Amino acid sequence: MLLCVHFDGLTIAALSCLSIKIHPESRLSGRLDKSMSDQTTTTVKRQSLHGQWSTRMAFILAVTGSAVGLGNIWKFPYIAGENGGGAFVLIYLLCVFVVGLPIMMSEILIGRRGRRNPVMTMKIVGEEEGRSRNWALVGIMGIIAGVLILSFYSVIAGWAMSYVFMTAGGTFVDTDASQVKSTFELLSGSWKLTAFWHTFFIVITVVVVAQGVQRGLERLVRILMPALLVLLLLLLVFSMNSGYFGQAVEFMFRPNFSALTPSGVLIALGHAFFTLSLGMGAVMAYGAYLPEGTSITSTSVIVVLADTGIALLAGLIIFPVVFANNLQSDAGPGLIFQTLPLAFGHMPGGVFFGTMFFVLLSFAAWTSSIGMIEPAVAWMTESKGIKRAVAASILGGFTWLIGFGTVFSWSLWKEKTFFQGTFFDNIDYLISNIALPLGGLMITIFAGWVMCRNSTSDELNCGTGLMYKSWRFLARYIAPIAVILVLIEAASGGIVSDYLSTIGN
Ligand code: PFF
Numbered sequence: 001m002l003l004c005v006h007f008d009g010l011t012i013a014a015l016s017c018l019s020i021k022i023h024p025e026s027r028l029s030g031r032l033d034k035s036m037s038d039q040t041t042t043t044v045k046r047q048s049l050h051g052q053w054s055t056r057m058a059f060i061l062a063v064t065g066s067a068v069g070l071g072n073i074w075k076f077p078y079i080a081g082e083n084g085g086g087a088f089v090l091i092y093l094l095c096v097f098v099v100g101l102p103i104m105m106s107e108i109l110i111g112r113r114g115r116r117n118p119v120m121t122m123k124i125v126g127e128e129e130g131r132s133r134n135w136a137l138v139g140i141m142g143i144i145a146g147v148l149i150l151s152f153y154s155v156i157a158g159w160a161m162s163y164v165f166m167t168a169g170g171t172f173v174d175t176d177a178s179q180v181k182s183t184f185e186l187l188s189g190s191w192k193l194t195a196f197w198h199t200f201f202i203v204i205t206v207v208v209v210a211q212g213v214q215r216g217l218e219r220l221v222r223i224l225m226p227a228l229l230v231l232l233l234l235l236l237v238f239s240m241n242s243g244y245f246g247q248a249v250e251f252m253f254r255p256n257f258s259a260l261t262p263s264g265v266l267i268a269l270g271h272a273f274f275t276l277s278l279g280m281g282a283v284m285a286y287g288a289y290l291p292e293g294t295s296i297t298s299t300s301v302i303v304v305l306a307d308t309g310i311a312l313l314a315g316l317i318i319f320p321v322v323f324a325n326n327l328q329s330d331a332g333p334g335l336i337f338q339t340l341p342l343a344f345g346h347m348p349g350g351v352f353f354g355t356m357f358f359v360l361l362s363f364a365a366w367t368s369s370i371g372m373i374e375p376a377v378a379w380m381t382e383s384k385g386i387k388r389a390v391a392a393s394i395l396g397g398f399t400w401l402i403g404f405g406t407v408f409s410w411s412l413w414k415e416k417t418f419f420q421g422t423f424f425d426n427i428d429y430l431i432s433n434i435a436l437p438l439g440g441l442m443i444t445i446f447a448g449w450v451m452c453r454n455s456t457s458d459e460l461n462c463g464t465g466l467m468y469k470s471w472r473f474l475a476r477y478i479a480p481i482a483v484i485l486v487l488i489e490a491a492s493g494g495i496v497s498d499y500l501s502t503i504g505n
Pocket residue numbers: 066067068069070071072146149274275276277278280282283368369371372
């Protein structure tokens with residue numbers, strides 16, 4: 001049934017599940033949103049208050065810019081190293097494609113449906129579907145998570161920026177592993193130096209966010225993402241010739257399940273969320289600016305493939321250097337800062353390539369950091385009427401302050417450990433392994449169970465054939481069950497795997 005009604009000068013088409021469509025050109029006022037939302041299972045096409053991405057490519061680049069960052073190049077190799085390689089990588093890939101991909105599609109479709117910041121979007125779409133407005137809590141949780149992520153992310157990004165200058169100045173030319181390690185310890189152990197770079201990174205993030213995501217971000221990612229890829233490929237050639245490439249491939253791709261612990265499985269899942277920027281509304285906020293008619297499915301597949309490819313590439317670059325120099329694969333957060341400078345110090349043109357690498361890593365971190373506070377900034381501007389620049393500055397200041405917990409984690413508070421370790425270890429654990437998977441769980445339940453079939457198929461725009469059915473099955477069953485099992489597994493210290501092994505026997 002397709003029923004057309006005129007409402008306040010707007011054409012409204014009621015579809016068979018009582019959904020109401022407003023032509024994309026129409027711009028909804030808050031009053032209209034409210035009146036619409038009183039109707040059950042109402043779905044509304046509205047426009048973002050901040051304009052749209054100029055092209056589909058701009059959106060792909062922006063989401064890839066948010067996804068590809070320190071998570072791929074700094075975090076993935078070190079957690080793969082800490083968790084024994086192969087088996088961990090396999091679980092991570094499974095999490096990315098079976099859990100991450102459907103949740104990314106869910107976030108984008110919810111974002112485009114609501115066309116507001118994640119808090120308002122969850123509230124509006126929840127009401128339109130005839131459900132509770134309390135779904136807004138998922139958006140609020142995401143906003144808090146984003147600020148907390150940025151607080152530690154900017155510290156690591158700060159190190160990357162300081163490595164630009166060290167590499168360019170020739171600090172690592174012809175050095176050995178112990179010199180490189182002590183250079184890293186000197187930097188991370190100096191809270192003043194670390195705080196300086198942390199401050200700088202927060203400032204440049206605020207500057208871009210203050211300008212508006214599309215204007216600030218589109219320009220940035222268009223040049224940087226391809227440049228990063230080219231440089232990574234160059235580094236890969238170096239690693240392939242190191243004589244240890246085979247060993248690295250074996251470490252990363254031969255699964256040794258005895259090296260994998262229940263907490264390793266949780267870390268793999270948490271990292272799937274972190275690396276794809278899922279579970280906290282960043283992708284939802286970007287989805288709000290996505291033009292009608294752009295395919296959410298193919299866009300998500302491209303982003304997930306690009307993100308995963310870059311993480312694997314980073315591993316294949318870093319591990320040959322680790323093995324060639326007898327370094328520890330489980331060196332932790334300092335891994336790339338202790339391995340790559342060694343490679344650069346001994347390769348022809350190393351000063352140039354090394355400098356370029358850290359420049360691009362800093363840029364990749366910059367394009368990711370923007371997505372972290374965009375949901376909060378969009379919420380403050382849309383819901384609280386605060387100017388974008390002011391909102392970005394307030395949030396930046398707040399994030400900067402919290403960041404000192406991480407700044408001190410390698411210096412003044414190095415010995416102050418609790419629960420998972422230092423302040424940084426705890427905040428990283430809380431966010432990556434608890435907050436993001438929980439946020440993702442809520443989002444997939446919302447898209448799979450709360451939104452009606454018509455709303456999601458309308459938004460995904462891929463009919464109701466196999467593609468749609470596969471997404472819905474993954475979003476309704478597989479992704480939520482996987483997240484719940486992994487959370488139970490980690491909280492109980494292995495109850496699920498114990499149970500599975502008794503069934504197996
Ligand atoms: N995906 C980013 C990375 O892998 O570095 C991290 C990230 C960015 C997480 C944006 C969350 C977010 F909103």
